[in-house]
Amino acid sequence: MNLSTSLQSRASERARPRRLVRPVLLAAPLLLALLAFAAPAGADIGETIIQRCTHGQSLGGFTQSAYSQALNELSADAEEYTDCSSLIRQAQLAAAGHRAGTGTSAGEATPVPIVPNASEQTAIAHATHAGSTPVQIGAQVIHPGVVHANISSAFSSLPTPLFATIAFLLACLLVVAGGALRNHLRARRSR
Secondary structure (H helix, E strand, C coil): CHHHHHHHHHHHHHHHHHHHHHHHHHHHHHHHHHHHHCCCCCCCHHHHHHHHHHCCCCCCCCCHHHHHHHHHHCCHHHHHHCCHHHHHHHHHHHHHHHHHCCECCCCCECCCCCCCCHHHHHHHHHHHHHCCCCEEECCEEECCCCCCCCHHHHHHCCCHHHHHHHHHHHHHHHHHHHHHHHHHHHHHHCC
């Protein structure tokens, strides 16, 4: 009996850690998933809004100051190559309409004007007074409204399949024109 009780106690000691390990192994992926989706506690709210915008996620549920902060932190590249600026402004307008509680009969929020910040006001004033005068950027002078294009830039901007199709059609045209010219010359000689 001593042998059987010692074997049973060893078996139960081995089974106990397994009983504890299984729930831990099941909870670990859940914990990792929660950590992956949870925003860091000290994350910048403006950056969070910009990230959500660039990833096509919803921009609702933030405060007016958070939207203003996101607009101020928006990089020049993001403003130029994405429509995040207008999307953040739309979300800001929607939040302002819901906060005010005044909506139209169709359920849409009434538009609330957003006052541009100081740098935006300066840029607007400069743009209205500058008109279409040439602007120097680096070593180049840029003339608004003037597009400088030459033949090489027109051909280099064509997609390769389209360029190949045009070349093939020109080759076919030359073959047909050459055949017609040859038939015309033969008909002249036979007269």
